[in-house]
Amino acid sequence: MMSRLMLAAALMLAACSGKLERGIVIEDADPAPALAFTAADGQRFDLAAERGKVVMLYFGYTHCPDVCPTTLSDWARAKRALGADTTNIRFVFVSMDPDRDTPELALTYARQFDGAFVGLTGTPLELEDLKKRWSIAAYPEGDPRDGFYTVAHPAHTFVVDRQGRLRVLFQPGVSGEELAQDLRKLF
Known part of the structure; x- marks a missing residue:
C-alpha cells in the first residue's frame, strides 16, 4: 500500500528520474491498492483483473469545473495520438462524489471524452475504504445539502503498470501529446 511518505518520496524523486519526460516515476513500486466497483x-470492474495492461486512474467528480474535464480531454488526445497502441491501456475515471454521481453518470461523463473510457463510483462506504487504501483525500467543500458544492480530490493521474504496480504519477496540465510520449515507454 502506498503511504503518504512514499508519495512524498516519489514526488521528490521526480527530478532524479530520466525515464519519462513528464511522469513522476515511483521506483521500487508496490502493488497498486485494491480498486473494485x-x-x-x-459488471464488476476490478483493477487486479487488468494485469497485463497499463491503467490510467483519475479520482474526480462529474461536476468538476476545471481539472477533471481538462484531464480527461488530455487523456482523449493521448489516446488519439497513440492510435492502435491503446489496446493495452485502460483509462478509468472514478467519481469521488457519491451524493451526486451514480455509476451511470460516471460512465456517461467518462465516455463523453472517449467511448472506451471507464467511469465508476461506489457507495459512500466503498469510497471511504478506497481513500484509506489509496492514501488519498476527497471531501465536499461547501454544504452538500444545498447541492452547490465542490469536491476536493487528488489532481494527479495515477498509472498502474502491466504488473499491477503503482508506477507513475502525472501532475495536472500534462498535455495529451506528452502523455502519449510517456505512455509509449510504459508498454
Missing part, C-alpha cells in the same frame, strides 16, 4: 452495466 460495480459498473453501470452491472
Whole structure:
C-alpha cells in the first residue's frame, strides 16, 4: 500500500528520474491498492483483473469545473495520438462524489471524452475504504445539502503498470501529446 511518505518520496524523486519526460516515476513500486466497483452495466470492474495492461486512474467528480474535464480531454488526445497502441491501456475515471454521481453518470461523463473510457463510483462506504487504501483525500467543500458544492480530490493521474504496480504519477496540465510520449515507454 502506498503511504503518504512514499508519495512524498516519489514526488521528490521526480527530478532524479530520466525515464519519462513528464511522469513522476515511483521506483521500487508496490502493488497498486485494491480498486473494485460495480459498473453501470452491472459488471464488476476490478483493477487486479487488468494485469497485463497499463491503467490510467483519475479520482474526480462529474461536476468538476476545471481539472477533471481538462484531464480527461488530455487523456482523449493521448489516446488519439497513440492510435492502435491503446489496446493495452485502460483509462478509468472514478467519481469521488457519491451524493451526486451514480455509476451511470460516471460512465456517461467518462465516455463523453472517449467511448472506451471507464467511469465508476461506489457507495459512500466503498469510497471511504478506497481513500484509506489509496492514501488519498476527497471531501465536499461547501454544504452538500444545498447541492452547490465542490469536491476536493487528488489532481494527479495515477498509472498502474502491466504488473499491477503503482508506477507513475502525472501532475495536472500534462498535455495529451506528452502523455502519449510517456505512455509509449510504459508498454
